[in-house]
Amino acid sequence: MKNILSAGYYPALGTPLDEQGNVIASSLSLHVEDQLNGNAAGLLVMGSMGMQAQIKNSEYARTAQIASDAVKAAQSACPVMVGVMDNSIGRVAERIDSLKGMALSGVVATTPFYFALTQTEVRAFFERIASKSPFPVYMYDLPGITKTKIEAATAIELMKHPNIAGIKTGDLALARVLQREKFQHAPNFSVLFSGLDVFDAAYGYGLTSQLDGMFSCTTAINKRLYESLASEDMEAASSSLDDIITLRNTFVSVGVFGGFSYAMNSLGFEGNFAPDYAPRLTAAQEEQVQSCMRSLKLI
Incomplete structure (x- = not known):
């Protein structure tokens, strides 16, 4: 059943791992609680920022369960979606099977990423998964x-498929087309926009459900941003968005996942939030991230 997603911010959660690549349950639960306290409209577990493609198969379902349980423990109705990205219908179906019985609002899938697909294949892929x-x-x-x-x-x-509930895209032109077309074909279809740099402008186009991994480490700013957008205070909204982009650009300059992992640790979340092959930051890079976070009053 399609339930349209509400306006607001949707963090692509990070996944805290120990040295053996196992998820740290206490850290992930704390991460979920932090986002709920920030009034997140929904959570994406194991998206790109949550490194779904890097999570061990043995930890995959456990990671989803920990996040789902944390929402339940908080007595929250916040929607939880889980990444099921893989390279075939059969492999995606196995991932989905491992999630059965969990209190989830949906699963999120890219197209297969090893071979390129034709549009006919894209349609067949999603229709059969759904x-x-x-x-x-x-x-x-x-x-x-x-x-x-x-x-x-x-x-x-x-x-138009009864079990395809929405799309996540950073393509503003595509998002605007689908936002218009859905009223004719599928009114409850949700467009989750993920073009961080133009979130303020996109909100004005009616793309009010917005998802990004940066939200995972900017909770206090997120709350200000979406309160400002909802009240149509665009000057304040743009200022808050610029703060998030400033931290994002700092991550880019030192290595996105290394910067993100260090930021999450600085916020009190234990574990490695980066792929196991990603280098740790140097002392100078750590200071660069910390200085930026201090200037934004995140720490």
Whole structure:
């Protein structure tokens, strides 16, 4: 059943791992609680920032369960979505099967990312996943990684499927087209926009459900940003968005995942939030991240 997602911010949660690559339950639960306290509209577990492609198979379902349980423990109705990205219908179906029985609002899948797909194959891929899944399916448009774009015409056809609930995309033009077209084809279809640099402008276009990994380490700023957007105080909203972009740009300059992991540790979340091959920051890089976070009053 399609339930349209509410306006607000949706963090792509980080995944805290120990030295053996196992999820640290206490840290992930604390991370979830922090986002709930910041009034997150929903949570994405094991998206790109949560390194779904790097999580060990043995830790995959456990990670989803920990996050789902943390929301339940907080007596929150916050939607929880889980990444199920993989390279075939069969492999995605196995991931979904491992999640059965969990209190989830949906699963999120990119196109397969080893081989590029035709649009006919994209449509077949999502239709067959959605027909098998006990959870609503959200498409994830990520052509820079997957080599395959989910084109507007394809997405319009797919939104008609009763179990395809929405799409996540950073393509503003695509998002605007789908936001208009859904009223004719599937009114409860959700467009989750993920183009961080233009979140303020996109909100004005009606793209009010916004998802990004940066939200995981900027909780206090997120709250200000979306209160400002809801009250149409665009000057304050743009200022808050600029703060998030400033930290994002700092991460880019030192290494995105290394910067993010160090920031999460600085905020009190234990564990490594970066792929196991990512180098640790140097002392100078750590100071660069910490200085930025201090200037933004995050620490």
